[in-house]
Amino acid sequence: MGLTMGEAMTKAIYALTAALLVLGTILWYNTWRFAAPRPSPSAAADEHAIRIAPADSAAMVERFSRALQLATVSRETARRDTPVFQEFLQLLRESFPRVFSRMQEERVNELSVLLHWKGDSDTLRPLLFVAHYDVVPVDSSTIHLWTYPPFSGTIAGGYVWGRGAIDDKAGTMLTLEAMEYLLAGGFRPRRSIYIALGHDEEIGGLEGAREMARRLDQQGREFELVLDEGGTVLTEGLAGISRPVALVGIAEKGYVTLRLTARGEAGHSSMPPRQTAIGRLAAAIQRLEAHPFPAAITGPTKAFFDAVGPHMPFLPRLVLANRWLLGSLLMAQLERQPPTNALIRTTTAVTMIQGGVKPNVLPAQATALVNFRIRPGESVETVIKHVRSAIADTSIGIEIFGKLAIDPSPTSRIDNRAFRQVSQSIRTVFPGALAAPYTVLGATDSRYYYSVSRAVYRFLPLEVRYDDLSRIHGVNERVATAGLIKGVRFYIDLIRRLNP
Ligand SMILES: [Zn+2]
16 A cells, blocks of 8 residues: 555655754754854963063064165166165164174174074074065055155054065064063073065065075074964954954965966958957966866864854854855855955956957967966966966966966965964963964965974064055055064064074
8 A cells, every 4th residue: 555645745745844954953953063162361461571661662573664765666786776775774773782793793794684693502403584674666656645755764653654564574673672571581591583684575585585494494494483474464354254363374375477478370351261360368267267167175273263263153154164065155245355265266367468469460479467366275386287278278478477476375374383373372461262274365575494404484563454455565555563562572472482
């Protein structure tokens, strides 16, 4: 005897309800397990109170302002205003007399500075603090938009204003302030401390950071920690997280520009072929844009979501905790916005195009430049392979354009003491902030230092708002004076932690 229609339907509904209940329980259980752990009590305690007197804070802000007044603009060697760079280094000597009398100084390619404070221990691995004091030029067409002249270092409204305020005279000055403070207090490090100040980060760091890293490598140094610029403390939070998020870069994307060239027969346009060189190039670009690189949440991006996910509101947390089921939904969401899309894949940006000489002449050649930012896990080589297969036209030439062809950096460890101590210092100096590893989308000097450490972190201890970040390399770059002092405290706290 078969079941009646009604019985069958009832059975099916029961089965479906049971399945949904099981599924719901799994989703909910995963989401619950993915919740943020309670912070351990020690994380909140300020173990090393750092006292900076108001008069000292004011002097720090004053020194910072002077550092912004020198236009150390990065240009290729021949066009560089070398005397201004020299003047800046002289200003550092005058501002930090203890640092420059107690630390050993080595000049690299004349303008980069490597400082060494010898620690008591010969066996403990040393620390390396990296910063750069060159800045990008100010676009003359935007100069009237600056509230204060870009190289005035004006102190007003709770901010210090000027080109380089965040990128990266903050890193340069705050690191040296911390050393000066520690020296004044009679601090003796057990680990040796190195500082590497680059003078050409904004144009690739070839003379500065690359050379300093090479020297340290030749000396056989292996560092416990390398700390450079990169992430900051986002006071407004991120992705629905209502507390500050301190982003610590553990990897950076690679960079390459490819030139695509289509060739044709020059001639009169009265008897054209079916497609000109421009048409073939356009079709190739169309296919390239239609075939984005594969997206994935792996390596440093997975580490990022693992860190911030538990702090997100319930729904995104549910999605992140159940990637086995909702992965494609998550990907679709991340792909929608350019900033999150850039986190999960190698990006493709067709930035320049050229071809043709006259309206009635067939173009002999058409070229396009395409800029790629390469996700960790891929390489310049795999990018070229992908492009070749995506455009599927062997008559289109593909070649690397320009001097910069950089593979993505390796990924720094986060399961080690150095990363834990950085996180701990973040929690101490920026109470309530969540420390999260992430991938830096631009290039920094940090990539050169993997030859001397696997613990390379990109974090500038400054509290910033999104509005402040958009001013970097733009108009009205500025830094909050209160933030400067916190930044100094961060470096002091970290150095003390790493020298128990
Ligand atoms: Zn920078």
